[in-house]
Structure formats: structure tokens, C-alpha cells
Amino acid sequence: MKERKTLPAGEALAAQAAEALPAPQPAAEGAQEGALVVNKKAFVRELAMKIVFIVAAALFVVVVGVICVYLLASAIPTIAEIGFVKFLFGSTWLPSSGYYGVGTLIVGTAYSTACALVIGVPVGLLVAVFMAFYCPRWLYKIMKPVTNILAGIPSIVYGYFGLVVIVPIVRESFGGGGTSLLATAIILGIMILPTIISISENALRAVPKSYFEGALALGATKERAIFRTMFPAAKSGVVTSVILGLGRAFGETAAVVLICGNAAIFPGSLLDPIRTLSSNIASELAYSTGLHREALIACAVVLFVFILFITVIVMLLRRKKR
Amino acid sequence: MAKQLVLKEGEVDTRGIVPINRQSFKDKLRAYLRKPCSFAGFLLVMLASLVTVALVLWILVYVLKQGIPYLKPKMFAWRWSYDNMSMLPSLINTLVISLISLAVAGIVGVFAAIFMVEYAKSTNIFVKIVRVAAETLSGIPSIVYGIFGMMFFVELLGWGYTLLGGALTMAMMILPLTMRTTEEALLAVPDSFREGSYALGAGKLRTIFVIILPAAIPGIVSGVILGLGRVVGETMALVYTAGSAFNVRYAAGPMGQGCTLTVYMYSLITEGNKYAGEAWAVAVVLVVLVVLINGAAEFVGNKLKKEY
Numbered sequence: 001m002k003e004r005k006t007l008p009a010g011e012a013l014a015a016q017a018a019e020a021l022p023a024p025q026p027a028a029e030g031a032q033e034g035a036l037v038v039n040k041k042a043f044v045r046e047l048a049m050k051i052v053f054i055v056a057a058a059l060f061v062v063v064v065g066v067i068c069v070y071l072l073a074s075a076i077p078t079i080a081e082i083g084f085v086k087f088l089f090g091s092t093w094l095p096s097s098g099y100y101g102v103g104t105l106i107v108g109t110a111y112s113t114a115c116a117l118v119i120g121v122p123v124g125l126l127v128a129v130f131m132a133f134y135c136p137r138w139l140y141k142i143m144k145p146v147t148n149i150l151a152g153i154p155s156i157v158y159g160y161f162g163l164v165v166i167v168p169i170v171r172e173s174f175g176g177g178g179t180s181l182l183a184t185a186i187i188l189g190i191m192i193l194p195t196i197i198s199i200s201e202n203a204l205r206a207v208p209k210s211y212f213e214g215a216l217a218l219g220a221t222k223e224r225a226i227f228r229t230m231f232p233a234a235k236s237g238v239v240t241s242v243i244l245g246l247g248r249a250f251g252e253t254a255a256v257v258l259i260c261g262n263a264a265i266f267p268g269s270l271l272d273p274i275r276t277l278s279s280n281i282a283s284e285l286a287y288s289t290g291l292h293r294e295a296l297i298a299c300a301v302v303l304f305v306f307i308l309f310i311t312v313i314v315m316l317l318r319r320k321k322r
Numbered sequence: 323m324a325k326q327l328v329l330k331e332g333e334v335d336t337r338g339i340v341p342i343n344r345q346s347f348k349d350k351l352r353a354y355l356r357k358p359c360s361f362a363g364f365l366l367v368m369l370a371s372l373v374t375v376a377l378v379l380w381i382l383v384y385v386l387k388q389g390i391p392y393l394k395p396k397m398f399a400w401r402w403s404y405d406n407m408s409m410l411p412s413l414i415n416t417l418v419i420s421l422i423s424l425a426v427a428g429i430v431g432v433f434a435a436i437f438m439v440e441y442a443k444s445t446n447i448f449v450k451i452v453r454v455a456a457e458t459l460s461g462i463p464s465i466v467y468g469i470f471g472m473m474f475f476v477e478l479l480g481w482g483y484t485l486l487g488g489a490l491t492m493a494m495m496i497l498p499l500t501m502r503t504t505e506e507a508l509l510a511v512p513d514s515f516r517e518g519s520y521a522l523g524a525g526k527l528r529t530i531f532v533i534i535l536p537a538a539i540p541g542i543v544s545g546v547i548l549g550l551g552r553v554v555g556e557t558m559a560l561v562y563t564a565g566s567a568f569n570v571r572y573a574a575g576p577m578g579q580g581c582t583l584t585v586y587m588y589s590l591i592t593e594g595n596k597y598a599g600e601a602w603a604v605a606v607v608l609v610v611l612v613v614l615i616n617g618a619a620e621f622v623g624n625k626l627k628k629e630y
Contacts (some may be wrong), residue, residue, distance in 0.1 A: 017357060033424055044527055045527060046525055046526055046527050049527050050437075050441060052433060053433050053434070053436050053437035053440075053441060054437055056431075056433030056434040056436075056437060057433075057434040057437040057438060057448070057449075057451070057452045058448075058457050059430055059434065059497075060434060060452050060455040060459065060497065060498075060501070061455045063452055063454060063459065063494050063497070064458050064459060065457040066474075067462070067466075067470050067494075070470065070473065070474060071466070071470060071473075074473060077383055099507075108422060122370070123370045123373065123374065126367045126369075126370030126371070127367075127370050127371050127374050127381075129367050130367045130368070130370065130371040133367075135366060137550055142376070143371070144617065145379050145617070145620065146375055147374075148616045148620070149378060149382070149612070149616060150374075150377075150378050152555065152612040152613070152615070152616045153381065153609060153612060154549050154554070154555030154556070154557065154584050154608050154609075154612065155555065155556070155557060155558075155565070156555075156584045156588050156591075156605075156608075157344075157385065157556045157587075157605045158381075158609055159382055159591075160587070160601060160602075160605060161384065161385070162386075163591070164598075165391075167386065176603055189376060194459070195373060197374075201509070202377075207624070208492075210538075221353070221354075221357050221360035221362075223360035223361075223363035223364055223367075224357075224359075224360055224363075226363075243457070246463075247461050247463075250463070251462075251463020251464070251465065251466070252457050252463070253463065253464065253465040253557075253558040254464075254557040254558050254584070254588065259593060267324075276411045278463065278465045278558075281465055281469065282465060282558060284564070285469075285562060287604075296469075297469055297473070300465060300466050300469040300470075303463055303465070303466055304462065305468045307461050307462055307463060307466070308458065308461075310461060311454075311458050312462045314457070314461075315454065315457060319518075
């Protein structure tokens with residue numbers, strides 16, 4: 001859309017540039033006029049398409065810019081109206097009585113993400129080790145699609161699976177309502193597995209083979225070589241995978257809203273229901289109006305700002321690796 | 323009569339030789355028992371992998387078992403009603419949204435990738451900014467996209483809930499994916515292709531469209547298919563942009579409102595236990611679609627590797 005809008009301008013620019021610049025190959029004296037015209041036409045076409053490509057690339061920046069500006073512009077007045085401290089640190093979310101504190105939601109999000117990492121990271125890293133060092137070729141051809149399927153299953157299916165299978169299991173074996181921090185953490189832990197597996201596996205594979213062989217030659221067992229030599233060498237990639245998994249767990253909505261219990265309280269134990277920032281939005285946006293709705297949008301902005309932080313951290317890590 | 327072994331020049335009789343580093347199972351076990359920590363590590367690795375595979379199988383089998391009994395022909399009736407709870411309209415809506423978003427994200431992503439690989443130097447500051455932007459886009463949670471799409475397409479542009487709005491929101495989401503995969507595909511095309519084309523007198527544009535893009539097509543297509551997988555599986559970005567209303571009579575056009583398969587499943591679940599079977603049936607269709615899409619992406623992507 002935007003592209004089409006800027007295209008005529010781009011073409012005009014191209015024409016201008018073509019006029020200002022000399023033709024790429026100034027024809028020798030007496031050369032045919034025709035060839036020159038064709039050359040010029042080709043030049044304009046090349047330049048026009050180059051500008052189209054640049055516009056396409058610039059569109060990325062435009063989209064991010066528009067999202068940033070638009071979200072922040074609509075959230076800042078809301079937060080100012082509610083009061084910055086009251087909004088971020090208030091522990092009561094009761095829109096019907098005018099309380100808009102997202103403290104409990106932030107804590108709920110942080111707890112569910114942390115617990116998901118506790119479940120997902122060890123398993124994910126161990127599976128990554130298996131895929132990088134133990135897996136025979138024929139098995140790898142099965143394991144890779146399996147992890148891809150894990151990544152591809154829609155989050156709503158995970159949520160429903162959690163609601164119908166995991167929640168009753170939690171309820172029967174530990175008591176409580178079932179829809180709880182624990183159930184959320186289990187499902188989120190499963191959901192971040194593929195992210196952690198694939199990125200860590202790539203990081204482990206990128207470590208020079210000589211490190212591994214050197215460790216073996218010095219008498220280390222295979223496991224020692226992997227966990228004491230390869231892992232430290234692949235540290236930045238592994239950390240990146242964990243942070244990306246964190247980002248996924250943090251923003252996950254469709255699965256969480258079904259199984260977290262949606263109670264805006266500080267969870268006292270693993271079996272208490274929680275409410276995350278994202279599930280708060282999903283469960284209330286449909287019927288909200290006025291300030292309530294604005295406050296929900298502000299919740300999305302809190303999520304967004306946090307994800308921006310995560311992106312910056314990931315980028316710094318990548319730079320370090322290079 | 324014993325068969326005489328005939329050795330060619332340079333060959334060695336290997337029949338009696340046992341490699342000294344060959345470990346039997348017993349040797350391995352003995353070595354492991356001497357190093358319990360290593361043994362524990364080995365067991366943990368195996369256990370985690372087994373658990374993961376078992377988990378995937380469990381989810382797949384459970385979904386299929388619950389859903390297949392409900393996959394009756396009436397679930398695919400042309401018109402939705404409370405009697406048949408047909409998922410066909412939402413399936414068609416999913417298709418419409420996929421087509422539009424893939425077209426937009428495909429074109430913009432491929433063009434941007436062409437710029438990044440063929441035109442710009444990687445030290446260029448603009449290239450760095452675009453990379454940062456792409457990275458940011460790929461990290462934003464879907465609910466934030468949903469909120470943005472709602473504020474921008476539904477309210478600011480005044481479209482209301484439309485499939486087009488949903489599709490454009492999805493296009494923003496999968497832009498970084500199509501760009502990254504296209505970039506990789508373009509980088510995989512050997513430089514000799516470019517040089518040969520230039521040497522024959524082709525311009526840059528002709529080289530890109532006639533030589534490089536056809537060679538990179540498998541990679542690009544596999545990226546687009548992965549994008550399709552994400553669109554099919556997305557819920558939250560579409561609820562507030564394409565509409566979640568429970569009155570999906572027909573499949574909608576691009577400017578109509580309608581729900582996709584995932585959103586339909588979401589609304590079935592939030593209705594309570596009444597439509598559990600139907601929800602599982604939709605889940606089956608979703609999972610089968612996703613597995614097929616993943617397989618297709620893998621298949622096409624492998625083709626790329628074989629060629630060069």
C-alpha cells in the first residue's frame with residue numbers, strides 16, 4: 001500500500017537522477033542515437049527498480065516506527081491519567097471500580113515466564129545436545145521434523161490441550177483448581193522447547209570440532225567434553241536461545257488465557273491461578289470501553305516495551321559473538 | 323578349499339584386524355560406571371529426548387483421537403448454522419487471509435531481501451537499521467500486533483473488522499520471516515551465476531530477475547510456506563482485526579468480517595463444553611494443515627540444497 005503511494009515519487013526521482021547523471025556509457029562520436037536512448041531507458045528502469053527495492057526495505061523501518069509511535073502515543077496519555085506509579089505498581093486490577101494497577105499482572109507474567117524457563121530450558125538444552133552429538137543420521141531425519149511440528153502446532157491447540165489434559169492432571173495430583181501457574185508453566189515450557197532446541201543446536205554445531213576432539217584426546221568423557229567444553233564455547237548462542245524462548249513465553253496469549261485461571265492476584269504457590277499481561281488483554285478487550293480499554297492497550301504497550309528490551313539484548317549478544 | 327585372497331597392489335588384508343578404538347557395549351558401560359557424572363549426563367540427554375518425542379506423539383495422537391470422530395461431512399457444509407457448526411467458512415477465510423498476507427509479505431520481503439543482498443553493502447548504516455527493524459518485528463508478540471491492527475486498520479482507517487485488515491496485520495508479522503529466508507536463498511546462489519550474466523552483457527535488473535531469482539526460488543518458496551504455517555496457526559492477531567463474531571454464515575470477501583480456523587476454535591472453546599467435539603475437529607484440521615505445510619517447506623527447502 002505504502003509502496004504504491006511512494007512509487008510515483010520514486011519514479012520521478014529516478015527520472016530526475018537520470019537527467020542529472022550522465023548516461024552510464026557516453027557513446028563515442030557518431031554512435032547511433034538509438035543506442036543511447038535505449039541505454040538511458042534501461043538506466044531509468046534500473047534506477048526505478050532499485051528505488052522500489054529500497055522502499056521495500058524502508059517499509060520495515062516504517063512499520064516498526066508506526067507501531068512504536070502509535071502504541072506509545074495512545075498509551076502515554078492513559079498511563080498519565082491513571083498515574084504512572086499507580087499503573088505499573090498498583091496491585092489491584094478492578095476496572096469496574098476504577099483500579100488499574102498492573103502490578104499483579106506483571107508479577108503473574110514474570111512468574112509464568114520464569115517457571116516456563118525452568119521447565120523448558122533444561123529439557124531443550126539436553127535435546128539440543130542429543131541432536132548435535134548423539135543422534136544418528138537416520139534418527140535425526142525424524143527428530144528434526146518432530147521439533148518443527150512442535151514449533152508449528154498452533155498456540156490455541158496447545159491451550160486447549162492444556163485445558164483438557166494438563167489442567168485435570170494438575171488438579172487431581174496436586175489439588176487446587178487446576179487452572180494455575182503450574183499448568184501455565186508446563187504448557188509454556190513445551191511451547192518454548194523448539195525455539196531453544198533449534199537455536200542451541202545450531203550454536204553447538206557452530207563450535208569447531210577440534211574443541212571436542214581436543215577434550216576427548218585429553219581424556220575427557222564425551223559428556224564432559226560436551227558440557228564443559230562445547231557449552232562454554234557456544235555460550236552466546238545458547239543464551240540467545242534462552243532469551244528468545246523467554247520472549248515467546250512472555251508474549252504468548254492464546255494458550256495462556258485458557259489455562260492460567262485469570263485471577264489478578266499475587267500467586268502464593270504454584271497451584272494458585274494467575275493472570276498475565278497478555279491474558280488480561282485477551283479476556284477483557286472484547287467488552288471493555290473507555291478508560292478500561294485504554295488501560296488494556298497500555299498493557300499491550302508494557303509488553304511491547306519489554307520485548308524491545310529483549311530484542312536489544314539479543315542483538316548485543318549477536319554482536320559480541322561476531 | 324580355502325579361497326585365496328587376491329590382494330591388489332596397495333591393498334592390505336584387513337580380515338584379522340580389529341580397530342583398537344572400537345568399544346563394545348560392555349566396554350562403554352564399564353567406562354560409564356567409572357564416571358557416574360558422565361553417565362548421569364548421558365542418561366539425562368536420552369531421557370529429555372525421549373520425553374520430547376513422546377510429548378509430540380502424545381499431543382498429536384490425543385488431538386487426532388478426540389477430533390476424528392467429529393470430522394463429519396456436516397462440519398464442511400457450505401453454510402454455517404447452529405446445527406452443523408460448519409468449519410468450511412472459516413477454512414475459506416483462512417485461505418483468503420493467507421493469500422493476501424503472503425502476497426504482500428512475499429513481495430515486500432523478497433524485494434527488501436534483494437536490496438539487502440544484491441545492492442547494499444553490509445556495512446551500510448541503512449542496512450543495519452533495516453536489520454534491527456526486522457529483528458524487532460519478529461519479536462513482537464501476536465497480541466500486540468492484534469492491538470495495533472485493531473487501532474490502525476479497524477479504527478483509524480475506519481474499515482471495521484475486515485479480512486483485509488487481518489491479512490495486513492499478519493503480513494507485518496511474517497515480513498521478517500520471508501525476508502530472512504529470501505536473503506539466505508539469494509546468498510546461496512553462487513557468485514559465478516552473477517558474473518556469468520554480467521559477462522554476457524545483462525544489466526543488474528535482468529540478472530536479478532532472470533538468473534538469480536529463478537535459482538533462489540526453492541528457498542524463497544520454502545520461506546513463504548513457513549509464513550503460511552504461521553498465518554494458519556495465528557489466533558490473537560486476528561481476533562481483534564478480522565473479527566471473532568460467532569455468526570460466520572458464509573465465507574467473507576476481503577472487506578467482510580469473518581473468523582479463521584484458529585479464531586473459530588477459540589470461540590468454540592470459550593463457549594464452554596458444549597462444542598468440545600467440534601473444537602477438537604477444528605484442531606485436527608489445524609494440526610494436519612500445519613504438519614503438511616511444514617513438510618512441504620522442508621521438501622522444497624531440501625531441493626535448494628541439492629542443486630548447488
